Amino acid sequence: DTEVTQTPKHLVMGMTNKKSLKCEQHMGHRAMYWYKQKAKKPPELMFVYSYEKLSINESVPSRFSPECPNSSLLNLHLHALQPEDSALYLCASSQGDHTGTPLPFFGPGTRLTVL
C-alpha cells in the first residue's frame, strides 16, 4: 500500500459547525503533514507531526486543531471556521529519517467550503 488516503473528498460546513478531516497511510511513515492550498496558490504548511508528536505549528489559528492518534492516522478538527478558510487541505507523509530520501506522498486532498 503506497498511498495516502483522505476523507471526505468534499466538505461543506457552516461557520458554527464542528467537523474533522481524516488522513491515513500504511507505509510506515513516521512524519505526517497538513498543508492548506488556496486556489492558484502553492500549498502552505500548517502542521507537522513527527513520531506522533507535533513538531511544527505554522502559526495556525486555534480553530484548526490537529491530532495524531497513532502512527497511521492524522486528523484535523475544524471549529468555528471562516469563509476564507475554504481551500484544498492536503495531507502528506514521509519516511522521516536523516539519511534517506524522504519523498513525501500526498493524499488527494479534501475540498473544504465554509459558508
Place this chain on the structure above:
Amino acid sequence: KQEVTQIPAALSVPEGENLVLNCSFTDSAIYNLQWFRQDPGKGLTSLLLIQSSQREQTSGRLNASLDKSSGRSTLYIAASQPGDSATYLCAAPNLISSGSARQLTFGSGTQLTVLP
C-alpha cells in the same frame, strides 16, 4: 528561510513542442529538489526527485536538472501532449529541527496548457 520561484507562471504550447519550466531557490544548501504535477482540484503527484549529488534525473519524457551553485532547477518536457496540461510545482525541503521530518517550500507553479 528558503524561497522558491517559478517562471513562467503560465505557458501555452502546441502539441509536440519541447518545453522548459524553470525553478529557482535562494538557499543552495538543499539536499534534494522535487517536481510535482497537480491537476485542477486534485492532490500532488511527485514526478521527479533530484538528490543534491545528482545533476539530472529522467523519467520518460521528463528530465529535471539541478544546479545548486546557481540556485536553479529546470524541468524539460519532450514532445508535449494535451495530457501534460496541469500545474507543475517545484519544491525544496528544509530540515525541521526535530530531525525526523521535512518541510517543503513550494514555488507558485507553472500552469501548462498543451493545445491539440
